[in-house]
Amino acid sequence: MNNFTPxxxxxxxxxxxxxxxxxxxxxxxxxxxxxxxxxxxxxxSKRLSNLAFLLGLVIGPLIYFxxxxxxxxxxxxxxxxxxxxxxxxxxxxxxxxxxxxxSGHGICGIGRxxxxxxxxxxxxxxxxxxxxxxxxQFGVYL
Amino acid sequence: MxxxxxxxxxxxxxxxGLVVSGMTNPEKVIGxxxxxHNWDASLIFVMGGAIITAGPFFxxxxxxxxxxxxxxxxxxxKQNIDKKLIIGSSLFGVGWGLVGxxxxxxxxxxxxxxxxxxxxxxxxxxxxxxxxxxxx
Numbered sequence: 001m002n003n004f005t006p007x008x009x010x011x012x013x014x015x016x017x018x019x020x021x022x023x024x025x026x027x028x029x030x031x032x033x034x035x036x037x038x039x040x041x042x043x044x045s046k047r048l049s050n051l052a053f054l055l056g057l058v059i060g061p062l063i064y065f066x067x068x069x070x071x072x073x074x075x076x077x078x079x080x081x082x083x084x085x086x087x088x089x090x091x092x093x094x095x096x097x098x099x100x101x102x103s104g105h106g107i108c109g110i111g112r113x114x115x116x117x118x119x120x121x122x123x124x125x126x127x128x129x130x131x132x133x134x135x136x137q138f139g140v141y142l
Numbered sequence: 143m144x145x146x147x148x149x150x151x152x153x154x155x156x157x158x159g160l161v162v163s164g165m166t167n168p169e170k171v172i173g174x175x176x177x178x179h180n181w182d183a184s185l186i187f188v189m190g191g192a193i194i195t196a197g198p199f200f201x202x203x204x205x206x207x208x209x210x211x212x213x214x215x216x217x218x219x220k221q222n223i224d225k226k227l228i229i230g231s232s233l234f235g236v237g238w239g240l241v242g243x244x245x246x247x248x249x250x251x252x253x254x255x256x257x258x259x260x261x262x263x264x265x266x267x268x269x270x271x272x273x274x275x276x277x278x
Contacts, residue, residue: 001171005164009184013191019155021199026148028209030217031156033246035263036259038270049149054249056153058248061253063154073161073256076169081261083240088248088262090237091271095245096278098230099218102244105231106189111196112204120227124235125175131239132175133228141172142179 020107023053032104033057034095083140098124145211157250161272163188166250168242175239226277 020031027049040050065073068121078084095101096122105124109117135141143151163172165188173182185226209215238244243251243262251259 001156003170003180003182003184005170005182005184006187007188009163009165010191011274012159012165013188013193014195015159015162016156016188017159017195017256019152019159020196022155023148024151024196025203026200026210026213027145028143028206028215031152033244033249033272035248036267037245037266038274041267041270043198043276046145049145052146052150052161053153053156054270056150056155057157057160057247057249058244058252059150060157060159061250062152062168064158064161068158069161074164074167074169075251075256076167077156077243077251077256077258078241079258080230084258084262087237087240087243088265089158089250089269090240091244091267092234092271093232093273094234094235094237094269096227096230096270098232098234099227101246102167102189103237103246107192108200109195110189111193112200114218114220115196115201116221116223116227119223123231124229126187127232127235128239129177129223131236132172133178135239136176136179139259 016103016107017111020074020103020111024108030108032100032108034092034101035091035104038096078140080140094124145213146212156246157253159192160250161253166247166253168247168251171238171242171244171247177243184195212221 021056028070036050107119160166174185
C-alpha cells in the first residue's frame with residue numbers, strides 16, 4: 001500500500017467531525033456540502049449562511065497553506081476536460097438526486113445511523129471504485 | 143454570534159480538516175478508489191474519524207427540538223430506499239471516480255488557484271441546476 005497516511009487522515013477526520021457537531025449544535029442543520037452548495041446557488045433559505053460556509057471551505061485551506069503547513073500541500077488533478085466536465089456534472093446531479101454526498105450521507109448520515117445513508121455510501125464508493133478500475137484499463141490513473 | 147458567523151467558522155474548520163486529511167488532493171481519493179492497484183485506505187480513516195467524533199453527539203442531541211441559535215431542528219425524515227437514492231448515488235460515484243473530487247474538496251480546491259477547479263465547480267453547479275429543474 002503506497003502513500004497510506006492513516007494518522008493525518010484520522011486527525012483530519014476528527015477536525016471535520018468537530019465542525020459537523022458544532023454546526024449541528026449551533027444551527028440545527030446537517031453539514032452536507034452538496035445541500036449547502038445547492039442552497040447557496042439556488043437560494044431558498046439561509047442563502048447567505050450557506051455561502052458563508054462555502055467561503056469558509058476555501059479560507060480554511062488558505063489558512064493552512066499559509067500559516068500551518070510546513071511543506072507544500074500536494075494537489076494533483078486531471079486536466080482533461082473529458083473527465084472534468086462530465087465528472088463535475090455527475091457529482092452535482094448525482095448528489096442532489098441521491099440526497100447527499102460524502103459529507104451528508106457518508107459522515108452525517110452514517111453518524112446518525114441512517115440506513116439510507118449507509119446504503120448510499122456503499123453505492124457511491126463501490127461505483128467510484130468500479131469507475132476508477134475501468135479508467136485504469138484504458139490507461140487513465142495508473 | 144449569528145448564523146452566518148457560525149457557518150463561516152464551521153466552514154473554515156471543515157476546510158482545515160479536509161486539507162489535513164489529504165482529501166483535497168484528488169490523487170489521494172483516486173488512490174482510495176483504486177481498489178485493485180496500490181490501494182490507499184486513508185479515506186476510511188477520514189470518514190471513520192469524523193463519524194466516531196460526530197456520532198455520539200448526534201445520539202445525545204437526537205431529541206433536541208431547537209438549536210443553540212434557537213432554530214427549529216428538522217432532521218431528514220426516515221424515507222424508503224428508492225430509485226432516486228440508488229441512481230443518484232451511482233451517478234455521483236461515476237463522477238467521483240472520473241476526477242477524484244466530491245463537493246467539499248471541490249470547493250476547498252479553489253484555494254489552490256488552479257483554474258481547472260472552476261471548470262469542475264461550474265459543471266457541478268450545472269448538474270445541480272439540471273436536477274433541480276427536471277426532477278422534483
